[in-house]
Structure formats: structure tokens, C-alpha cells
Amino acid sequence: MRALSLLLLLLPGLALAQTGLIVQPATPPRGVTLPPTSAALVDEATALSVNPAGLRFVGPGQLFYLHERNLARDQLGDGLYLGTSLLGGLGAGFSLEWMRGRGLPDYRKTSFGLALGSRKLSLGVGYHNLSSRDASLDRLSGFDLGLTVRPTRFLSVAAVVKDVNAPVEGPFTLPRRYNLAVGVRPFGERVTLGADYLASEGAWDEGRLTYTLQAAVVPGLGLGAGFSHGLGSDRSLALQFAATLDSSRFGVTYAGGGAEGGGLDHVVAVRLSSQKYPALRLGGGGAVAMLDLDDELRERGGTLALLGFSEPDPYLRLTRWLDEATKDPRLEGVVLKVSGLPGVDWGKADELHQAVLRMRAAGKKVLAILYSVDDREYFVASAADEVYALPSSVLLINGLAAHVLSVGGTMEKLGVSWDVARVGEYKTAPEQLTRRDMSPAERETLEAYLDRQTAHDVAAVTKARRITPERLQEAWSTGILTAARARELGLVDGLLLPEELEDKLKKLVPGATYEPTYSPRDEREPRWTGRRRIAVVPVLGTISGGKSRKSPLGGEAIAGAETVALALERAQRDPTVAAIVVRVDSGGGDVLASELMYRAVLEAKKHKPVIASMGDVAASGGYYTAMGADEIWASPTTLTGSIGVFFLKPALRGLLGDKLGVNQETITRAPMADVLDAWRPWTEAEQKAVQAWVDAAYDDFITQVSVARKLDKAKVDAVARGRVWAGSAAREHGLVDAMGGLTDAVEAARKRAKVPAGEELDLVVMGDARGPFSSLGGEPGVDASLPPELNLGAVLELNVEPALPPGVQALVREVGLDAPWMLEPGLKAVQPYSLKVR
Incomplete structure (x- = not known):
């Protein structure tokens, strides 16, 4: 038995109990031999045998089966290992090992382990119990403690104490043993080197050194080697080699080795895992994914959203998917x-168009299938390699039109008048409520924007589809296209039946396999530490005070100043965040809230680069928030600017008093005590007082723009006064720095932070509105931990399910009634109209 134990000691890739054991005459064997590994390297379910701290890095469920055989020594061993990561940074493991052979008592080793920590630091504890028909060996048990520290991508350090309790059972003694290990990755994740020093307590000069090499030759093929030698009286050597073949959820490893004076030891390991591993690709066939834009862009709320488990904004989620899929070497094609x-x-449609073009530039093939589309949806699809329509597709590709709804006439019939104080003839937001038609200023702005948008649409579509502008104009004159007519005009490549899709994909992406559950980040992460990150702080929807939330009527989102400011503060303090991108998709809102966000941006950029990315709209308060950034990026058609403020107050006496018989009497002790009262119109003095307030706020707004953008104040006033510009025009006037979407802004943030070109970064959303329960102990989306108490008001305010049918919601939004904050006291900085271009 002593000779066999010595052989197990010398094999370099053995479990810690084997490699570190200073053998005593009555010491039993310690378990199944593992392929080459180290206490600093192990991060799979087998970690329980080596270093229980490694269980923290296992990931979703793993099952390993190991079989060991030594023909010369007639030794057999079998092991079953289970491991998984749980919520809260907790890892758990369980294993059963059976050992039997000539001259040895048969026994079973049962182990349990837990590990707690992060990707940088893990503490683990393991418990082992031996059971056997040999009474002297039965019930022998011990405890192990492990620590793994991974401070960087290239270094891992571990310390393990085995059999802390130094158990004794009959003639068998398991001395307390120590393992100090270090792992390095000098060339990234392709090559890993490890070194372990193993010794028993009181016998430090009799320890052993074990060296491990692990190499990822290509995805799915790995090689390993181990070498061990003694430092004391035992100078014997041992060597072990291993090879691993992996498919996504299944892998097999063979390891063979031996020691001086011993026979060849064979180990076969089989892996099953719920998480995908990098797979060996035979024949070069990659994956083809299906991307349903309509499904991906819908809110995924429901009951879980109330508990704080809702996902980030669907558009930000889609953008991240597109960026990661573009970089994924496994992906060869996408069905859009x-x-x-x-x-x-x-604005966002242009970003999606560019994302598809980037995907094609990265070597991916994109096939778009049109179901029911208008010009905006076709604009996105036109960027694909091939575009197909179904025989019954609805193709409303008939040119662009702008719609503005005014309810001034309705207000007159209701007997409601409006008091307005504003600066600039283009600050026309109140006109939806006060006029029956467009003002000349509003018409001028809309005509200019529509011209820009139409020109951009024609240029992008004709370039992508390789057709003339005249062909597109001919399609527009048709009204509603049939699929056959769209093919004649070159807008689509053909008609496609569902059963023909497979053949089309085979021609477009030869050898690839359709993966219905494809995800860019569903493979096991080999890195020792997480990547540095770019923090995206969303400012989505109407700007208001307090927390980011959803409208009670199921309308637009509300960007809360408190949420945004706190997210910026946490991003600037987080050492893993290299830079910040403020994603603005807002027409503005409350002036004070916009000012607070702007000041938070200024403070954040003192510590880290801050880039602003504008989506569909960044107007008024939305622009106010963005202008403090180091750079501002916008799409060519982003609604931008609307630099101005206004104050709006209804006078309801005509409706409530004259028509409904309601009476209100007011007693005051000051001339302006009821200046904000909604019953009567302003007096001339009150109008002048409020206008002076608005003028001062406007002057402050353009002053801040001139400082932030380094522009002459008079020049800012000339392009401000409430005027809305297309993104390309805003750049010409100095309001925007560059044309591009969120991906371009992230790249700009990366460059500003001086991140090396080869370093991979993660994109993380900070400050996204989540379910109401998640906000009760802190900010929603900033700290997603479950709160200690509930707030019924928050629950009611953030009802996940819309209170109104979709059609009614649209009408409510058109007339501006989904924003009750418009009637609250305070200055407003908001885009001048609800604009729809279709």
C-alpha cells in the first residue's frame, strides 16, 4: 500500500491530497487522480478535490465523470463530481469517488464544498468523509480550507490547508497539509502556467514542487502537461500529459503519466455542462442566428419586473447583442x-442600419425577411446582404411625412385658455395646446428637418441596395407595394416561402448551422478576472425629478434626475469603469432636473471621460444634459437642440365656472400670491413677472451652452431660441461633435480613456429604471439588491402593465396628456412638438 501511495504522490497532476501528501506507513489513498491542474488554476467541478475556493468560478451546472486505471498496480478509481454557481457569488460542489485495487481496502470518498466571493477573491471550505468495509478506515473525515486571489487577468494565487482537523481513525492518520500555488498567463488565455509547493506540517523541507502547463491550441482542443519532483530525501520525478476535446456541452479528456519505478497511469474524464464551452469546429461551419427585431425591442416586464428583475432598456439590450455578435467568431450569419x-x-433606425453594415464588414452574412414594414423598417433591412419579402408581405414604402397634432380648437370649445411665457419664436411646445394650426416657425423647422431626413433615407437605401434614387421614388409613388413590384424595382432580392429559407441560408452561409438559442455571451468565460467596463447611463424619456420610472398611463419613460446623478457618481467611483457614455433619448422636461443632470455630467468628467450619445431625440432638457460631456455624438437625423424654456399654465374658469358652474374665490395677502393659480388668466403684471423669470432661465441656458461647447454666446442664441435641428445640421452649427451611434460613442470613450486597442471591454448599464421594489432600498437599476421595506406609492406609480389600450395610449401621447408634469409649477425645457415621421 505504501508503494502505491508513493506512486500517487509522484504523479504531477493529482488532486491536492495526493500531490501534497508526505506518506506515512498507515496513510490511505486520497482519491481519483486528476488531469494536470493546480490549486491556483482549477475552476471546474473537480475543484473540490484540489481547492474548494475554485468552486466559485464553476459557473452554471457541471457534471464530471473520471475513470482511473493503473494496469501495473491493478488500481481502479471512479469519480463523479457536481458543481455549480449560485446567486450571491456562492459556488457549491459535491463528489463521490470509489477506489479499489490490489493490496488496498476498497473505500468511497464523499465530499461537499462551498465557496463564496467574487471573480477576484474566493474563500472555500470542503468536507471529506471516507466509508469502507474496513472498520479502521470507515468514518475517517477531514475539512479543507482554500483561498484563491485573482487580482489581474494574468495572475492567480492560491493557498490551501488540507485536513485542518488532522483526523486520526485507527491506524490511519491524515496530517495537516499546505499548498501554496501561483498561476500566470503571460500570453493571454491561450497558455496557462502553474506552480505548486506542497508540504505537510512539520516537514517543510520534505515538500514537493509541481509544475503545470495548460494550452488552448484552438477552440475546443486543449493540451496539458505536469511535472513533479521532491525537494527532500525523495527526489523522484513524475510526468503526466493530457489532451481535451470539447463540444459545446460535452467534453472528454485523456491523461497518461507515471513516476519512476511505477506503472503507467491512465485517466479518462468526461464533462457534461449546462454552460457552453468553446467547441472544436470541424469543417469550419459556424452558427446562424435568428434576430426578430419586433420581439427584441419589446419591453419584457410582467410580475418579475415588480420585484426588480426587469432587464435594461430593450434597445440598449439589442445594441449590446449586435455589438457582441459582430465580434463573435462563432457567428457566420444572421436572419433578420x-x-x-x-x-x-x-435616429435609432440609423444606428441599427449602421450596425447591420458593421456586421457585414466583420464577415457575417445578413439575410433580411420583410413581413409588414414601412419606410423606417425597410431603411434598417436595406443594409442586409440580401432582402426578401413574403408573397403576402405588407410593404408600406411610400415616402416620408411629418404629422403634428394641435388641439387649440378643442381647448376653445372647452373654454380653457392658456397662459404662456417663452423665449424664441421656435419654442413652440405650448402651441399644440394653444393653436389650431402650425405657426410659420414650426412649419419652417419641420420642412427643414423633413428635407434632411428624406435626403438621408434616399442616400442610405440606394447605396445599400445599389439602385438609383429614381427607382426609390418610383416605389414611393406606388403607395403600397406588392412583393412582386418591390422585386421589379430592386427593393428586394426576391420572394421567399418559409420552406425555402433553409436552402437560401445554405447558399448564403455554406456549412453553417442554424442555432435557435444563439447568444454571443453564452460560452464559458476563461478569463480570471472580469473585463474593464464602459458604463452607459441612460437618460430615456421625459426628464423629471426623483427616480427613473414609467408613466402611470403606460406612456413614455421618465428619466429621473436622482437616478441619473447617482448612476454617474457610482460610475466615476467604480475602479472597473474606464469611461462613461451618457445615452440621451429625451425631448427634455423639467429645467431644474435637467440642470442637475448637467451638473452631474460635469462632475463625472472631472474623474473619467464622459461621452454623450444621442438617439432619436436630444432636445431642450435632453440637450442640456448632454452638452456637458467631453464629446457629443448624434445620428444624422437625431432631433437636436430646441435650446429654450417656457412656462405654461391653464386658465380653467371658462370650463369649470362658465360651463360647469364651479366657483372659486381667492383671498391673498400679496400681489403675486396666486400667480400660478390655474383658475384665471394672468394679469399684465403677472405676465411680465413670469416672462422675466423665463428670460433669466433662457439666458442661463445659452450661457451654459456657450461655456460647454466653447461657442460665442451670440452664436448660440442665433441657433437656439427653441429651434430644432437634424443631427447633421446641429453638427454644422457646433452643437454636436460627430456623427455616429451608441457603438461609435463607446469607441470614442474607449479612446479618451486610452484603453489599449487589444483590450476587450464590457458594456454595463448603470441607472436603468427597474421594477419598483428594487428602488425601495436605493436607486432603481443602480443598486438592484432587494430592499428591506416596501413603498406602496412607488408600486402604484410604476405599474408594469399599461393602464390604457395601445390605441388610446397613442392618442394620449399625441396630445401631450401622458405628461402631467407639464401642468406642475416650474420651468420646462422640452421639444416643441410630438413629431412623427413615417
Whole structure:
């Protein structure tokens, strides 16, 4: 038995109990031999045998089966290992090992382990119990403690104490043993080197050194080697080699080795895992994914959202998917299903168009299938390699039109008048409520924007489809295209039946396999530490005070100043965040809230680069928030500017008093005590007082723009006064720095932070509105921990399910009634109209 134990000691890749054991005459064997590994390297379910701290890095469920055989020594061993990561940074493991052979008592080793920590630091504890028909060996048990520290991507350090309790059972003694280990990755994740020093307590000069090499030759093929030698009286050597073949959820490893004077030891390991591993690709066939834009862009709320488990904004989620899929070498093609773009207007549509072009530039093939589309949806699809329509597709590709709804006439019939104080003839936001038609200033702005948008649409579509502008104009004159007519005009490549899709994909992406559950980040992460990050802080929807939330009527989102400011503060303090991108998709809102966000941006950029990315709209308060950034990026058709403020107050006496018989009497002790009262119109003195307030706020607004953008104040006033510009025009006037979407802004942030070109970064959303329960102990989306108490008001305010049918919601939004904050006291900085371009 002593000779066999010595052989197990010398094999370099053995479990810690084997490699570190200073053998005593009555010491039993310690378990199944593992392929080459180290206490600093192990991060799979087998970690329980080596270093229980490694269980923290296992990931979703793993099952390993190991079989060991030594023909010369007639030794057999079998092991079953289970491991998984749980919520809260907790890892757990369980294993059963059976050992039997000539001259040895048969026994079973049962182990349990837990590990707690992060990707940088893990503490683990393991418990082992031996059971056997040999009474002297039965019930022998011990405890192990492990520590793994991974401070950087290239270094891992571990310390393990085995058999802390130094158990004794009959003639068998398990001395307390120590393992100090270090792992390095000098060339990234392709090559890993490890070194372990193993010794028993009181016998430090009799320890052993074990060296491990692990190499990822290509995805799915790994090689390993181990070498061990003694430092004391035992100078014997041992060597072990291993090879691993992996598919996504299944892998097999063979390891063979031996020691001086011993026979060849064979180990076969089989892995099953719920998480995918990098797979060996035979024949070069990659993956083809289906991307349903309509589905991906819809809110995924429901009951879980109330508990704080809702996901980030669907558009930000889609953008991240597209960026990661573009960089994924496994992906060779995408089927783009286009039937709707919820929550997407022309600014974001341009970003999606560019994302598809980037995917093609990266070597991916994109096939778009049109279901029911208009010009905006076709604009996105046109960027694909091939575009197909179904025989019954609805193709409303008939040119662009702008719609503005005014309810001034309705207000007159109701007997409601409005008091307005504003600066600039283009600050026309109140005109939806006060006029029956467009003002000349509003018409001028809309005509200019529509011209820009139409020109951009024609240029992008004709370039992508390789058709003339005249062909597109001919399609527009048709009204509603049939699929056959769209093919004749070159807008689509052909008609496609569902059963023909497979053949089309085979021609477009030869050898690739359709993966319905494809995800860019569903493979096991080999890195020792997480990547540095770019923090995206969203400012989505109407700007208001307090927390980011959803409208009670199921309308637009509300960007809360408190949430945004706290997210910026946490991003600037987080050492893993290299830079910040403020994603603005807002027409503005409350002036004070916009000012607070702007000041938070200024403070954040003192510590880290801050880049602003504008989506469909960044107007008024939305622009106010963005202008403090180091750089501002916008799409060519982003609604930008609307630099101005206004104050709006209804006078309801005509409706409530004259028509409904309601009476209000007011007693005051000061001339302006009821200046904000909604019963009567302003007096001439009150109008002048409020106008002076608005003028001062406007002067402060353009002053801040001139400072932030380094522009002459008079020049800012000339392009301000409430005027809305397309993104390309805003750049010409100095309001924007560059044309591009969120991906371009992230790249700009990366460059500003001086991140090396080869370093991979993660994108993380900070400050996204989540379910109401998640906000009760802190900010929603900033700290997603479950709160200690509930706030019924928050629950009611953030009802996940819309209170009104979709059609009614649209009408409510058109007339501006989904924003009750418009009637609250305070200055407003908001885009001048609810604009729809289709």
C-alpha cells in the first residue's frame, strides 16, 4: 500500500491530497487522480478535490465523470463530481469517488464544498468523509480550507490547508497539509502556467514542487502537461500529459503519466455542462442566428419586473447583442426578421442600419425577411446582404411625412385658455395646446428637418441596395407595394416561402448551422478576472425629478434626475469603469432636473471621460444634459437642440365656472400670491413677472451652452431660441461633435480613456429604471439588491402593465396628456412638438 501511495504522490497532476501528501506507513489513498491542474488554476467541478475556493468560478451546472486505471498496480478509481454557481457569488460542489485495487481496502470518498466571493477573491471550505468495509478506515473525515486571489487577468494565487482537523481513525492518520500555488498567463488565455509547493506540517523541507502547463491550441482542443519532483530525501520525478476535446456541452479528456519505478497511469474524464464551452469546429461551419427585431425591442416586464428583475432598456439590450455578435467568431450569419420597430424612430433606425453594415464588414452574412414594414423598417433591412419579402408581405414604402397634432380648437370649445411665457419664436411646445394650426416657425423647422431626413433615407437605401434614387421614388409613388413590384424595382432580392429559407441560408452561409438559442455571451468565460467596463447611463424619456420610472398611463419613460446623478457618481467611483457614455433619448422636461443632470455630467468628467450619445431625440432638457460631456455624438437625423424654456399654465374658469358652474374665490395677502393659480388668466403684471423669470432661465441656458461647447454666446442664441435641428445640421452649427451611434460613442470613450486597442471591454448599464421594489432600498437599476421595506406609492406609480389600450395610449401621447408634469409649477425645457415621421 505504501508503494502505491508513493506512486500517487509522484504523479504531477493529482488532486491536492495526493500531490501534497508526505506518506506515512498507515496513510490511505486520497482519491481519483486528476488531469494536470493546480490549486491556483482549477475552476471546474473537480475543484473540490484540489481547492474548494475554485468552486466559485464553476459557473452554471457541471457534471464530471473520471475513470482511473493503473494496469501495473491493478488500481481502479471512479469519480463523479457536481458543481455549480449560485446567486450571491456562492459556488457549491459535491463528489463521490470509489477506489479499489490490489493490496488496498476498497473505500468511497464523499465530499461537499462551498465557496463564496467574487471573480477576484474566493474563500472555500470542503468536507471529506471516507466509508469502507474496513472498520479502521470507515468514518475517517477531514475539512479543507482554500483561498484563491485573482487580482489581474494574468495572475492567480492560491493557498490551501488540507485536513485542518488532522483526523486520526485507527491506524490511519491524515496530517495537516499546505499548498501554496501561483498561476500566470503571460500570453493571454491561450497558455496557462502553474506552480505548486506542497508540504505537510512539520516537514517543510520534505515538500514537493509541481509544475503545470495548460494550452488552448484552438477552440475546443486543449493540451496539458505536469511535472513533479521532491525537494527532500525523495527526489523522484513524475510526468503526466493530457489532451481535451470539447463540444459545446460535452467534453472528454485523456491523461497518461507515471513516476519512476511505477506503472503507467491512465485517466479518462468526461464533462457534461449546462454552460457552453468553446467547441472544436470541424469543417469550419459556424452558427446562424435568428434576430426578430419586433420581439427584441419589446419591453419584457410582467410580475418579475415588480420585484426588480426587469432587464435594461430593450434597445440598449439589442445594441449590446449586435455589438457582441459582430465580434463573435462563432457567428457566420444572421436572419433578420423585420416586422416592427417598437420604440425606434429615425435616429435609432440609423444606428441599427449602421450596425447591420458593421456586421457585414466583420464577415457575417445578413439575410433580411420583410413581413409588414414601412419606410423606417425597410431603411434598417436595406443594409442586409440580401432582402426578401413574403408573397403576402405588407410593404408600406411610400415616402416620408411629418404629422403634428394641435388641439387649440378643442381647448376653445372647452373654454380653457392658456397662459404662456417663452423665449424664441421656435419654442413652440405650448402651441399644440394653444393653436389650431402650425405657426410659420414650426412649419419652417419641420420642412427643414423633413428635407434632411428624406435626403438621408434616399442616400442610405440606394447605396445599400445599389439602385438609383429614381427607382426609390418610383416605389414611393406606388403607395403600397406588392412583393412582386418591390422585386421589379430592386427593393428586394426576391420572394421567399418559409420552406425555402433553409436552402437560401445554405447558399448564403455554406456549412453553417442554424442555432435557435444563439447568444454571443453564452460560452464559458476563461478569463480570471472580469473585463474593464464602459458604463452607459441612460437618460430615456421625459426628464423629471426623483427616480427613473414609467408613466402611470403606460406612456413614455421618465428619466429621473436622482437616478441619473447617482448612476454617474457610482460610475466615476467604480475602479472597473474606464469611461462613461451618457445615452440621451429625451425631448427634455423639467429645467431644474435637467440642470442637475448637467451638473452631474460635469462632475463625472472631472474623474473619467464622459461621452454623450444621442438617439432619436436630444432636445431642450435632453440637450442640456448632454452638452456637458467631453464629446457629443448624434445620428444624422437625431432631433437636436430646441435650446429654450417656457412656462405654461391653464386658465380653467371658462370650463369649470362658465360651463360647469364651479366657483372659486381667492383671498391673498400679496400681489403675486396666486400667480400660478390655474383658475384665471394672468394679469399684465403677472405676465411680465413670469416672462422675466423665463428670460433669466433662457439666458442661463445659452450661457451654459456657450461655456460647454466653447461657442460665442451670440452664436448660440442665433441657433437656439427653441429651434430644432437634424443631427447633421446641429453638427454644422457646433452643437454636436460627430456623427455616429451608441457603438461609435463607446469607441470614442474607449479612446479618451486610452484603453489599449487589444483590450476587450464590457458594456454595463448603470441607472436603468427597474421594477419598483428594487428602488425601495436605493436607486432603481443602480443598486438592484432587494430592499428591506416596501413603498406602496412607488408600486402604484410604476405599474408594469399599461393602464390604457395601445390605441388610446397613442392618442394620449399625441396630445401631450401622458405628461402631467407639464401642468406642475416650474420651468420646462422640452421639444416643441410630438413629431412623427413615417
